[in-house]
Amino acid sequence: MNYNMNHIIKTRENINLNINNILKNTYILLSLTVLFSALIVFFSIKLNTRSVNIFVTLIVSIGLLFFINVYKNSSLGLLGVFSFTGFLGYTSGPIINHYLSLTNGKELILFSLLSTGMMFSVLSLYVLFTKKNFDFLGGFLYIGFFVILACIIFNFFFNTPVIHLTLSGLMIILCSLMILYDTSRLVNGGETNYILATISIYLNIYNMFLSLLAIFDFFFSRD
Secondary structure (H helix, E strand, O other), X not given: OHHHHHHHHHHHHHHHHHHHHHHHHHHHHHHHHHHHHHHHXXXXXXXXXXXXXXXXXXXXXHHHHHHHHHOOOOHHHHHHHHHHHHHHHHHHHHHHHHHHOOOOHHHHHHHHHHXXXXXXXXXXXXXXXXXXXXXXXXXXXXXXXXXXXXXXXHHHHOXXXXXXXXXXXXXXXXXXXXXXXXXXXXXXXXXXXXXXHHHHHHHHHHHHHHHHHHHHHHHHOOO
């Protein structure tokens, strides 16, 4: 009886230790990729790079995501993560440059950064402290992804401020729920690969920031 109890306790301790290690590795890698991406954005702005064609962006991004998924358990996966986040940083340079050209562009960017950081911190800390399981969101998020995709395609052909604003609002909601979902999977052992976890959370932060920037631009731009 005592042996079985000790075995159960030992097993639980090992599981908790493994989860803690994955959490630590995920947030360390996430911090490094965000800083690296920001550095690439900085150089992209200084070099005044041109916008990358949307189809080229999609092809390169999907290719890098496929590469990361294949090599998620090796050092090549880390190379893929930095290549992917660096590429998104490069393509974001022209976007940030556009906002910097606005009268209050710096304020819009700063407000978007602070709002993104605050929302991410609140949502993540809530899950980390409560350890609530958000697996029930899986089906809803799957449907939400295709709704967003349909809106993006529709907006590509019928680009109007209202559609763009609606798309940005839906993206913020989806990213917020994804942060809850992804963090919950990390805390409860549903995700055991810190490379895949990092990419997922990074994309949530990235898309949330750009969506908030678009919304603040719509309501508060002085141009």
